[in-house]
Amino acid sequence: MTGDWSNPALRTQRQEAENKGVGFSMADILTLPAQQRRILTWMMRLQECTLAEVAEYLGEDDQTTRRELNLLVAEGFVEEINIAGLVRYRTQVARKRGSQLPEMIQQALTPGKPLSTIINPSGDFAIAPGSTFELCVTISNEGNQSALIDIFIDETSQPLRQWCVSPYERLALGRGQSSEVIFEIQVPLNTLPDSYNYMLVIDAQQHYPEDTPIQHQAKLQVLPFVQEAVRVSDPTFTLLPVTSSTAPALIPPGTALDVQVLVYNRSDRVDRFRLTCPDLARDWFTVIYPEGLPEVGLVRIMDGLELNPGDKGQIQLFLNPPLDTWAGIYSPTVRLYSTNNPDLVLLDTVYLQVAPVYLLDVELVTLVGKVKDQSGLFELQLRNRSNTTREIILRAKSADGDDTCTYSLTPDRVRLLPAGSASVSLLVQPKKKWWGRPFYGRTFTFIVELEDTQQYALINNRYQGTLVWEGRPWWHFLLVILGIVGLIGALIFLIWWLFFSPKPRPEIIEFSPASSSYSAVNGDVIRLNWQINNPKRLQLLRLQGVSPDGMVISGPLVYDFTNGIPSELKTFCQVQKLLVCKNVPTDARRVGDYVFELTLTPKGRRVTPVSLKTNTIRIDPFPIPKIDELMATQPLPIYDEASAETADNKTSEEDKTASAENTPPSPNTPPNQNTPPNQKATPPKKNDRILLNWKISNPEQIRALKLISRDPEGVVNVPEKTYDFTQGFPQELIEFCDVNDEGLICQNVPTNARLPGTYIFELKVIPRQGESE
Numbered sequence: 163m164t165g166d167w168s169n170p171a172l173r174t175q176r177q178e179a180e181n182k183g184v185g186f187s188m189a190d191i192l193t194l195p196a197q198q199r200r201i202l203t204w205m206m207r208l209q210e211c212t213l214a215e216v217a218e219y220l221g222e223d224d225q226t227t228r229r230e231l232n233l234l235v236a237e238g239f240v241e242e243i244n245i246a247g248l249v250r251y252r253t254q255v256a257r258k259r260g261s262q263l264p265e266m267i268q269q270a271l272t273p274g275k276p277l278s279t280i281i282n283p284s285g286d287f288a289i290a291p292g293s294t295f296e297l298c299v300t301i302s303n304e305g306n307q308s309a310l311i312d313i314f315i316d317e318t319s320q321p322l323r324q325w326c327v328s329p330y331e332r333l334a335l336g337r338g339q340s341s342e343v344i345f346e347i348q349v350p351l352n353t354l355p356d357s358y359n360y361m362l363v364i365d366a367q368q369h370y371p372e373d374t375p376i377q378h379q380a381k382l383q384v385l386p387f388v389q390e391a392v393r394v395s396d397p398t399f400t401l402l403p404v405t406s407s408t409a410p411a412l413i414p415p416g417t418a419l420d421v422q423v424l425v426y427n428r429s430d431r432v433d434r435f436r437l438t439c440p441d442l443a444r445d446w447f448t449v450i451y452p453e454g455l456p457e458v459g460l461v462r463i464m465d466g467l468e469l470n471p472g473d474k475g476q477i478q479l480f481l482n483p484p485l486d487t488w489a490g491i492y493s494p495t496v497r498l499y500s501t502n503n504p505d506l507v508l509l510d511t512v513y514l515q516v517a518p519v520y521l522l523d524v525e526l527v528t529l530v531g532k533v534k535d536q537s538g539l540f541e542l543q544l545r546n547r548s549n550t551t552r553e554i555i556l557r558a559k560s561a562d563g564d565d566t567c568t569y570s571l572t573p574d575r576v577r578l579l580p581a582g583s584a585s586v587s588l589l590v591q592p593k594k595k596w597w598g599r600p601f602y603g604r605t606f607t608f609i610v611e612l613e614d615t616q617q618y619a620l621i622n623n624r625y626q627g628t629l630v631w632e633g634r635p636w637w638h639f640l641l642v643i644l645g646i647v648g649l650i651g652a653l654i655f656l657i658w659w660l661f662f663s664p665k666p667r668p669e670i671i672e673f674s675p676a677s678s679s680y681s682a683v684n685g686d687v688i689r690l691n692w693q694i695n696n697p698k699r700l701q702l703l704r705l706q707g708v709s710p711d712g713m714v715i716s717g718p719l720v721y722d723f724t725n726g727i728p729s730e731l732k733t734f735c736q737v738q739k740l741l742v743c744k745n746v747p748t749d750a751r752r753v754g755d756y757v758f759e760l761t762l763t764p765k766g767r768r769v770t771p772v773s774l775k776t777n778t779i780r781i782d783p784f785p786i787p788k789i790d791e792l793m794a795t796q797p798l799p800i801y802d803e804a805s806a807e808t809a810d811n812k813t814s815e816e817d818k819t820a821s822a823e824n825t826p827p828s829p830n831t832p833p834n835q836n837t838p839p840n841q842k843a844t845p846p847k848k849n850d851r852i853l854l855n856w857k858i859s860n861p862e863q864i865r866a867l868k869l870i871s872r873d874p875e876g877v878v879n880v881p882e883k884t885y886d887f888t889q890g891f892p893q894e895l896i897e898f899c900d901v902n903d904e905g906l907i908c909q910n911v912p913t914n915a916r917l918p919g920t921y922i923f924e925l926k927v928i929p930r931q932g933e934s935e
Contacts, residue, residue: 195407195493195511198234203288203385205240205253212250229408233491276305276370281362281378288383292351295382301333301364302340309369310334313343319360322382325349347382355386397433397469399498400424401510410491410513415549418448418482419514425477425498427469434501435467437477442494450478466501481514488580489518489549520618521547522554522578526610526625534599538590538629542571542610546578553577553615556586561607561626567592569608590629603633667764668700668741670774675758676745680781682931688716688750688779690743692760697723697741702763707748707756710778716750716758753783784931787864787906791857792925795910852915854908856925861906868926871915879921880914 194202197220204219205211217227231251234240240251280300289295303309314330315323323329327346335341345362360382365375402422405411413419427433439447451464452475467475481494491513498508523545530539546552554576558569570589578584590608592599606629612620676689688707694700700723707716721728727735735743750756761773858864864887871880885892891899899908915921 194239195495197407198230198239198493199385201230201234202239202253203290205251206283206288208252210243210250210252212248216251233407236490276303276309276373277311277364277366277376278302278304279364279376279378283380286357286381286383288385289349290385291349291353291355293349295347295349297345297347297362298342299345299362299364300340300342301335303335303337305370306337307369308334308336309366312363312365314363314365315345316361316363316377319358322347322358322360349382349384353384355384358382358384395429396503396506397428397435397498397500397508398426399435399508399510400426401496401512405513407491407493407513410493410515412515412517413481413483414517415483415487415489415519416485418480419512421479421481421496421512423477423479423496423498425467425469425475427471427473427475429502430471431502432468432470433503435469435475435477436465436499436501437467437479438497438499439479439481439494440497442481446481446483447494448480448482450480452476452478481512483514483516486581487516487549488551489516491515516549518550518618519548520550520552520620522552522620523547524612524622524625526627528627531628532630532632533592534632540588540590540627542586542588542625543583544576544578544586545583546580549580550618551577551579552618555613555615557611557613558588558590558608559611561609565593567606567608567629571610588627590627592629592631599631599634601634601638604631605629606631665764665766666696666699667769667772668694668696668762670694670760670762670772671740673758673760673774673776675776675779680779682751682753682781682784685751686781688748688756688758688781689745690748690758690760690776691745692741692743694741694762695739697737699764699766700741700762701765704761704763705746705748705758706761707750707758710755710757715752715754716748716756719748750779750781753781755780784929785860785863786929787858787860787927789856789858789925789927790905791855792923793855794923795853795855850916852913852921852923853910854913854923854925855910857905857907858927859905861901863929863931864906864927865930866928868928869913869923870926871913871921871923874920874922879917879919880923883914 201216201220205216213224213228213231216231217224220227220230231240231242235242235251240253243250243252278301282298282300287295299313301311301313303311311333312330313333315326317323325347327348329345331343331345333341333343358381360380362378362380363375364378367374400423402424403411411419423437425435427435437449437451451467453464467477469475479496483492492515493511493513496510496512500506500508523543525543527541527543529541530536532538542556544554556571556574556576558571560567568591570591572587572589574586576584576586588610590606592606608627608629610625610627612623612625614620670692672691672693674691676691677686680686680688690705694703703721703723704718705721706714706718709715721731727737727741731743731746734746735741748758750758756779758776758779759773760775761771763769763771854869858867866887867885868882869885870878870882873879885895895908895911898911899906901907913921913923
């Protein structure tokens with residue numbers, strides 16, 4: 163049983179906890195039977211588990227395990243969830259503490275915090291004596307510097323700090339690094355069952371003094387250590403009737419369960435036995451011991467059962483849950499104390515089920531039943547006089563089947579704990595506005611239907627109410643007559659306005675290009691913006707582009723607005739008070755100057771179209787590659803004839819602008835006047851051909867380069883050479899050319915001019931678009 167239901171104070175506390183959505187505390191585990199306590203202790207280490215996993219852990223079959231889990235689900239310790247058709251279970255224990263932890267973790271993980279921490283387990287934890295508890299702390303350094311971080315269990319956390327193998331750890335984390343620290347806490351075997359508070363401190367005073375220390379408080383719940391007695395001389399006892407979790411004893415509310423406790427003293431000494439139920443409130447049970455041997459002149463009140471060695475006795479135990487006990491299965495523990503052996507633990511469990519009672523009082527109270535212009539107000543008062551939790555869904559509707567009022571229930575779903583109450587507000591508002599108020603009044607009859615989500619019985623599930631809508635005062639008749647007169651006048655005005663008044667025409671408020679510049683390099687298409695008022699009066703829109711000399715070079719594009727915005731413009735246009743169109747594409751793609759004209763044709767007969775023109779819009783042509791520089795590498799080269807012959811008549815080059823001359827050296831050439839007498843003149847640098855330098859702008863538009871040389875008479879003395887840029891940069895120019903912000907710069911490009919003579923080089927650029935230079 164969930165022992166806190168037996169204690170009114172604890173039961174009230176749990177009801178408040180459930181209403182706040184914080185769940186049960188760890189102390190509730192101690193009130194459970196051994197098998198259920200074992201299941202919860204194991205499930206607390208997991209987030210979710212299946213029926214097969216729990217059965218494998220217990221070593222029981224699925225049917226037995228399901229019965230235990232169903233009891234835990236009914237008592238609220240375990241939650242059953244369905245994920246993709248698979249039923250899974252997760253514990254709700256320690257949520258009272260855990261409800262505060264997400265806030266702490268969220269603060270630790272808030273953007274801007276240099277340290278983020280994840281602590282597992284993050285809440286309270288239950289453990290048996292002799293077990294080991296591992297506290298895992300993961301720390302991430304999200305700051306802008308490396309840090310030394312101290313993680314330790316505070317000195318005030320005794321005796322848990324003494325149980326920890328290493329209560330102090332230090333980490334060195336760089337930026338963006340994370341690490342994990344595990345504190346191993348060994349709970350001694352002789353630890354008394356209790357809740358032990360501890361505080362975990364994360365400190366980085368040297369590097370993050372403003373954001374640390376970070377403190378985390380939790381509890382370690384040490385469960386009672388129960389050891390089964392195996393000595394043959396120990397006393398035993400038996401409970402009658404025999405009950406189990408699957409076959410509990412059923413008792414109506416307010417009645418008592420008579421349990422016979424048969425005690426057998428198997429020791430060789432006279433012993434005195436006392437019976438109690440440690441997890442029940444004192445008003446839940448009554449213990450009656452048999453009278454002892456009569457003694458003359460003495461009247462004794464028996465507070466125990468005395469048995470000689472080998473004798474058997476009987477103790478009467480009455481389990482009488484209070485009248486307001488909730489329906490459900492309870493499993494109180496019965497403990498027998500031996501005077502001779504006070505440390506001996508003799509335990510057994512009684513399973514009893516308090517039968518459910520379904521009684522719900524409902525009253526419909528009229529707060530505002532007669533209305534003029536406001537809503538009617540009613541209140542439905544519900545009182546749960548049963549011992550089960552009731553969840554009621556409420557619906558309100560007209561009893562006559564019409565749809566003349568709106569009904570608003572606040573809330574429309576209530577959950578009532580045993581002995582709980584709730585009030586539901588009902589607003590009834592006639593759908594007709596003030597002008598639809600009847601002259602002689604009207605009555606609305608409605609019903610409120612109740613539905614129990616668990617299909618529990620309801621004495622009455624339909625409650626009827628009445629709202630009276632009072633009639634109008636007499637002077638409203640005068641308003642009606644005036645309204646009729648005004649309606650006739652308005653009708654006359656409407657006829658004039660529809661058939662005789664001048665119709666507003668659509669007007670072009672703005673008509674301009676979407677961009678100030680367009681370029682053929684980017685494949686731009688001229689896009690236009692316009693704004694037109696009175697768009698509902700627009701029938702046709704015509705868009706046409708002409709050249710400056712009046713030749714049509716774009717369009718015309720005609721859009722029909724008879725049925726609203728045409729599909730071609732829905733992406734670009736919006737209609738509110740104005741028809742606003744932005745970035746409307748045209749078919750103007752070619753290079754040139756355009757003047758666009760927008761013509762509006764209004765709806766109706768004998769109407770004059772409205773038109774407006776843009777300024778000249780230009781699509782800039784592709785940039786033509788231009789030769790900025792063409793010259794030879796050396797101005798007046800002089801070649802040695804002998805060296806030229808040995809070099810197979812190869813020549814060097816000279817260029818000023820675009821011409822170069824190869825001449826043999828003259829025997830009368832004077833030596834260098836600056837050469838010292840004792841030093842020979844340095845021979846000039848020898849080249850076997852003319853080398854050229856050139857610079858070309860806009861190299862990305864080059865399709866090919868053609869290089870040719872002629873003599874002064876125009877005769878070709880070096881054949882034409884073509885460098886093809888269509889497949890990328892020519893292989894023969896990679897060594898000599900470079901492309902930068904200034905353009906294509908080529909230096910020392912070799913030519914086939916090797917023989918002596920005068921060469922006039924001509925470099926021709928063939929662009930990808932346009933005419934060559």
